[in-house]
Amino acid sequence: MRTKNFLIFFIACLFSFKSFSQTDFEKQYETFDYSIKSSVLEKRIFYLLYEMEKSSKIKKELGKDKILDNLYQQKISNLNNALNNCNDMQCLANALQVSDSENVAIDNALGKLYHQSKNIQSFVHNNIRASHRYELSNSLSDSLLLIRAWNEEAEGMNHIVNAYLLHKDLIYPTIDSAKYYSQSKGYFDTIKAFVENEISFPKKKKLNRFFFKPLPDIDLAILQLNGRNEAGRFEPVPSINIPAFKKVKSVDWNRYQYSSILVFGSGPGKETISFSKENQMRCDSAVALFKKGLAPFLIVSGGFAHPFMTHHCEAIEMRNYMVNKCGIPSNAVIIEPYARHTTTNIRNANRILIEHHFPLNKLVLGVSSKSHIDYITGEQFIKIFHRDIGFVPFTEMQRLSKCEASYLPAASSMQINSKEPLDP
Known part of the structure; x- marks a missing residue:
């Protein structure tokens, strides 16, 4: 009984996390105090679901649908059965996933509702399409875009269950996996308590009577339990980037050959080392190019990636070195603190360029080591992009020198990847 009470208390703590405050940026990094609201994670990982929940009109429209309500009730029943009968993680995980039959039924219901409701039509066009977070579906009609966005987020929910309950389907398990051993009884009991918390309390049950509930809440709680809240650690925009973003508006772009210099981060590999040689x-090379006046900004890219569960963010350490040791003006360095792999270094930097109105017809200059540029400009890199994120977010990639390459950013970079919850 004492264990169960502790678990319920722990769960309550998870759902009372505070929002990120810009004024706390440096303190949070120094103390590694990242208490993130699950709604912040939901917005980044499951944007469609977040927007649906936020809109009272859409919640009302979806809540009236009998098919969706029946699916909700059946899912709650399945989860109750799992709580009563499952003795291992695989059994519980099966109940926590969106099944193929559920997905087909939801697709059909959403398609029908779209054609019946002007509110949903307006929502999809003005909130979902306009967000550009489903850019790969941009050529689809609004009704098909809605269904595709749902499918992507259902795949994302299933991925979290597979990756963090079953230790399956991770492309980079050495740095992206769960903190806890998936087969331990303590972990299994805690996950069961999460599920029970989400479906048992009458007040929450009434508030959350929504067709996809409670799956994303459970998924996000699983990430929080494992300390895998990287996707929300710098939301909203890090305060140290704001001076640079203000400067963008006054730049005379004709003076520069490149829109920015992208510096690819490299994890130190040891927790005792915060900034690798x-x-x-890489920073020294990029600083030299910046001082030649090739670009008005340096973008330093790299998150909390290496080693596993590190407390050091590559981008922040690079910025500190450039500003404090190299004398680069703070409003000329932009941190991109999420990327965990080379593919997302490029994609995430492009997002910054797009969102803050950099000229997208101007090349980006990438700086790294020789071996890394070999990789970036090699044929295999394109295949890695398709495997990891499903598309290539650039055109005109070309090697310029031993440690430099350039490319043009693609609008597809805005596409979110719900199957990569640490950096969607």
């Missing part, structure tokens, strides 16, 4: 060499 490799990172320093």
Whole structure:
């Protein structure tokens, strides 16, 4: 009984996390105090579901649909059966996933509702399409875009269950996996308590009577339990980027050959080392190019990636070195603190360029080590992009020198990837 009470208390703590405050940026990094609201994670990982929940009109429209309500009730029943009968994680995980039959039924219901409701039509066009977060579906009609967005987020929910309950389907398990051993009884009991918390309390049950509930809440709680809240650690925009973003508006772009210099981060590999020699060499090369006046901004890219569960963010360490050691003006360095892989270094930097109105017809200059540029400009890199994120977010990639390459950013970079919850 004491264990169960502790678990319920722990769960309550998870759902009372505070929002990120810009004024706390440096303190939070120094103390590694990242208490993130699950709604912040939901917005980044499951944007469609977040927007649906936020809109009272859409919740009302979807809540009236008998098919969706029946699916909700059946899912709650399935979860109750799992709580009563499952003795292992695989059994519980099966109940927590969106099944193929559920997905087909939801697709049909959403398609029908779209054609019946002007509110839903307006919502999809003005909130979902206009967000550009489903850019790969941009050529689809609004009704098909809605269904595709749902499918992507259902796949994302299933991925979290597979990755963090079953230790399956991770492309990079050495850095992206769960903190806890998936087969331990303590972990299994805690996940069961999460599920029970989400479906048992009458007040929550009444508030959350929504067709996809409670799956994303459980999924986000699983991420929080494992300390895998990287996707929300710098939301909203990090305060140290704001001076640079203000400067963008006054830049005379005709003076520069490149829109920015992208510096690819390199994890130190050891928790006792915050800033690797490799990172320093890359920064030194980029700083030299910046001082030649090739671009008005340096974008330093890299998150909390290496080693596993590190407390050091590559981008922040690079910025600190450039500003404090190299004398680069703070409003000339932009941090991109999420990327965990080379593919997302490029995609995430492009998002910054797009969102803050950089000229997209101007090349980006990428700086790294020789071996890394070999990789970036090689044929295999394109295949890695398709495997990891499903598309290639650039055109005109070309090698310029031993440690430099350039490319043009693609609008497809805005597409979110719900199957990569640490950096969607």
